[in-house]
Amino acid sequence: MQKIDPHHLPGHIAIIMDGNGRWAKQHAMGRIRGHQKGAQAVRTAVTACRELGIACLTLFAFSSENWGRPGDEVNALMALLADYLDKEAPKLQKREIRLSTIGDIDRLYAPVRKKLLDVKKLTQSNDKMILNLALSYGSRDEILAAVKKMLADSREGKLNPDAVDQDVFGRYLYTRDLPDPDLLIRTSGEYRISNFLLWQMAYTELYFTDVLWPDFKKDDLLKAIAAYQGRERRFGLTSDQISGRK
Numbered sequence: 406m407q408k409i410d411p412h413h414l415p416g417h418i419a420i421i422m423d424g425n426g427r428w429a430k431q432h433a434m435g436r437i438r439g440h441q442k443g444a445q446a447v448r449t450a451v452t453a454c455r456e457l458g459i460a461c462l463t464l465f466a467f468s469s470e471n472w473g474r475p476g477d478e479v480n481a482l483m484a485l486l487a488d489y490l491d492k493e494a495p496k497l498q499k500r501e502i503r504l505s506t507i508g509d510i511d512r513l514y515a516p517v518r519k520k521l522l523d524v525k526k527l528t529q530s531n532d533k534m535i536l537n538l539a540l541s542y543g544s545r546d547e548i549l550a551a552v553k554k555m556l557a558d559s560r561e562g563k564l565n566p567d568a569v570d571q572d573v574f575g576r577y578l579y580t581r582d583l584p585d586p587d588l589l590i591r592t593s594g595e596y597r598i599s600n601f602l603l604w605q606m607a608y609t610e611l612y613f614t615d616v617l618w619p620d621f622k623k624d625d626l627l628k629a630i631a632a633y634q635g636r637e638r639r640f641g642l643t644s645d646q647i648s649g650r651k
């Protein structure tokens with residue numbers, strides 16, 4: 406097992422779970438089987454993060470662009486999500502994990518939306534970890550919606566345009582109650598951000614692995630955290646400033 410420093414954990418890990426389709430192809434299976442294996446890897450990742458003491462885990466489960474996939478794949482992903490919520494709700498509650506979402510969840514199929522709202526309500530007081538699912542999420546849409554709402558609030562006298570700064574802007578995003586991610590993991594050997602948390606990832610450490618999402622295990626998570634722990638985060642300052650020497 407990869408060794409990590411338990412006192413220097415990323416508070417918020419975001420994951421682009423990529424490679425379900427390629428995993429299925431490698432195993433001579435249909436894409437939907439790949440997503441089913443991917444849902445199993447979600448369970449593994451949530452358990453591992455909870456055990457490690459990660460405060461927030463954001464998973465890119467369905468992008469706004471994913472609506473363009475073949476109908477049977479979209480249906481299967483919605484069904485998988487519903488099944489995940491049914492089976493995991495008691496476990497989330499037992500492990501004191503709060504479910505949250507970012508994205509346009511009104512577009513989701515009605516039964517899935519209802520289950521999401523129910524599980525969010527059930528787990529709303531939990532404070533050991535946040536499991537944040539990005540669903541029907543696209544970062545450019547999120548930013549545009551924030552700008553439009555700010556303009557509307559300004560017209561209605563609820564927002565002073567001169568007072569707009571990064572904090573004010575951040576409060577118009579889906580992520581208003583979440584810290585920015587410290588570590589982004591993308592699986593499957595793709596080196597892209599794919600319209601995910603563009604504003605929020607200004608200073609996030611990026612980690613890419615060739616492992617396909619259905620094969621992603623606790624040790625792969627530990628490797629990503631170890632890589633993060635080996636980085637120096639300077640936030641635009643110098644190395645000496647960060648280490649306190651000036």
Ligand code: FPP
Pocket residue numbers: 422423424425426427428440441443444447464465466467468471482485486489538593618
């Ligand atoms: C990307 O792989 C994965 C997705 C678009 C869906 C992610 C969904 C899951 C992991 C399962 C359901 C989620 C939950 C939270 C229960 P891809 O299909 O783009 O893979 P490919 O690039 O190899 O074709």
